[in-house]
Amino acid sequence: MKFPSTIFTAFILSTSLVRAESLFERDLIAAREQHDKAIASAIDPINRRYQTTLEQLLRKATQANDLDAALKIQNELKITRPVASPIDLRTTLEGTEWTWERPGVSEWVKFNKDGTLLHKIGWTGTWKIAGPRSVTITTPNNTTSVLEFNENATAYKAISGKHEKDGLTGKKK
Numbered sequence: 001m002k003f004p005s006t007i008f009t010a011f012i013l014s015t016s017l018v019r020a021e022s023l024f025e026r027d028l029i030a031a032r033e034q035h036d037k038a039i040a041s042a043i044d045p046i047n048r049r050y051q052t053t054l055e056q057l058l059r060k061a062t063q064a065n066d067l068d069a070a071l072k073i074q075n076e077l078k079i080t081r082p083v084a085s086p087i088d089l090r091t092t093l094e095g096t097e098w099t100w101e102r103p104g105v106s107e108w109v110k111f112n113k114d115g116t117l118l119h120k121i122g123w124t125g126t127w128k129i130a131g132p133r134s135v136t137i138t139t140p141n142n143t144t145s146v147l148e149f150n151e152n153a154t155a156y157k158a159i160s161g162k163h164e165k166d167g168l169t170g171k172k173k
Contacts, residue, residue: 029131036132051077090129092153097173102166108173111135134159 054077061070093111100107100119107120117125117137125139133149135156145161145168158168 029129032132087133087151087153089133089135089149089153093127093135098156098170099173100168100170102163102168109170137163 054073058070058073058077061073094113095111097108097110100109109120110118111127112118115126115128117127119125119139123140125137127135127137130136130146133151133153135147135149136144137147138144143162145158145163147156147163147168147170148159149156154172156170158164158166
């Protein structure tokens with residue numbers, strides 16, 4: 001009767017290791033999010049001061065009729081945007097529709113609140129947050145890929161898996 005107890009022990013150990021790994025993954029994601037929030041909090045006042053300074057310079061250049069300087073300052077204002085606070089990717093994606101593009105193909109997908117991903121042709125996969133700006137998607141045939149979103153979560157590209165090889169990108173509808 002030693003054999004069944006060995007299997008039971010191995011099962012318990014393996015489930016404990018999987019659980020520990022997922023706890024570490026959650027801690028890693030939480031650490032990344034905390035890091036991004038701290039950076040955004042530190043940078044935000046600097047960016048606001050710079051923005052205010054540029055706006056004051058633009059007013060002065062305009063009042064002095066220095067059109068060249070005013071245009072340069074105006075261009076700098078367009079380029080320089082304050083670093084936004086980290087987005088809550090889950091809230092940003094839930095219930096939204098996106099284009100799903102790869103060479104020669106443009107379709108749509110929807111990120112449902114329940115963690116499912118509905119594709120235009122009718123299949124349903126899953127999605128879960130993998131990092132501050134990334135999502136892991138799994139299709140019905142168990143193809144897994146990671147989508148990396150831009151800073152304001154209006155576009156993405158596949159950065160791993162089959163979809164990266166396919167050149168998958170997308171934009172918010």
